[in-house]
Amino acid sequence: MSYRLKSAPVSKNIFPCGHWDCKCAFYSQRGCCCANTELQQVEDHIFVRMMDLSARISQLGDSILEVIGGTRVAFTASMSSRTKCLGPLTRNNPIPYDIISLNQGGGYNPALGIFTAPRSGVYSFSFSVYSKLGVPGKRMYYKARLMRNGEVVASTREDNREDSEDSSSQSVLLSLQQGGQVYVELLSGRQLCGNVKSLNSFTGFLIYPTLDD
Template identity: 50%
Template sequence: MKLLLAAVLLVPALYVSAQTPLTTTKPSSWEAAVASWSKPLPCGGWDCPCAFSKKRGCCCVANWITRFEDHLFERIGGLWSDLSILTGDVNGITAGLNIAFSAVLGKLSSCYGPFTSNTPIKYQTILLNSGIGYNPTLGAFTAPRAGLYSFSFTAFSNEGGVGRRMYHQVSLMHNDDIVASVWEDNREDYEDSGSQTVLLPLSAGDQVYVRLLSGRQLCGDIYLQNSFSGYLIYPSTG
């Protein structure tokens, strides 16, 4: 009888206990511990106020990351500005180094020459003229700046009509000095050519051209083989 009475009294108590949620003292104890801490929190580079005051999952390094992004953006902007300045300086220096030209005499249906005096050959068909150093009106290249230059020229001719043979002599001139020459004195064949390539140290304003000797001629080149070209290898540092 006593056991039955105890069971009747225990069941309602268990039901009430099941309906009441269990609580813990940890949150209040944690908050109390945080509230009572008066010294600086030993967090290093972490955001302690975020960690202690915000909900779980907050980004405790958000402020640090934001500052890092701002700093990185400023550094990239500075590097971009420095690169733009450097590019401008390089372009300014190398702009004066783009010196090269190539020109040909053109198709000859007859002969170029002979003339009563030594005559610069005016190569009228310009293939390249970087730096605008070659003047087709004069047939001469004027050095825009001092440096070491390379020059090449080719003299070609074939039969200049019935009974006429090649008879040319051309020279590469540096101002008034002969640097190199090619010529053809054999009148028994029908076509000949000669080429020369030389390196010349030039001062700014020096002229280089190809000169045809008086009384000589270039005949019948229809393949643009009479050519004159040159380019700057490196500038003088003085």
């Protein structure tokens, strides 16, 4: 006599599905996703996060533009050839570079010969000094200094009777707060003569801005 063991019927509710569509997964066509609800929720969450990140990136871009906005600061000025001789002066005085070929940001004042920083940052400055006496054996005697807020940063000088024509130049990088002033001054008792082709010049530009302390 033989016996056949009958398997117990499988209950459709044997799987702890939670929110999963187990009926779809186990009793429908292959490829049906049993976690469709959860995946939709994940997709919605990712979308919300992406929108939030997009808004944050936009805000960061606005902040960067606020920091670097208006950074086009640059100037080039030279002494007019009409000035045959500047000096000797009774006191130190800014050199009047009155021919302006560039003044982005409006920082350079030709009436004063002074550059005032429109904003805080690191700047590059350079100046060239030229003098021609035209008379051999006459003493060439000049000294020009680059000044930052009244303090000497760089200088160039000449004092001899051997050269009737000479030139020199200096270039520096300076950190300036907004409103800081830079200029080139000719010292008292010195002179610059024979200026031609704008060889006496003063230039500067903002390399990058910085935040005020």
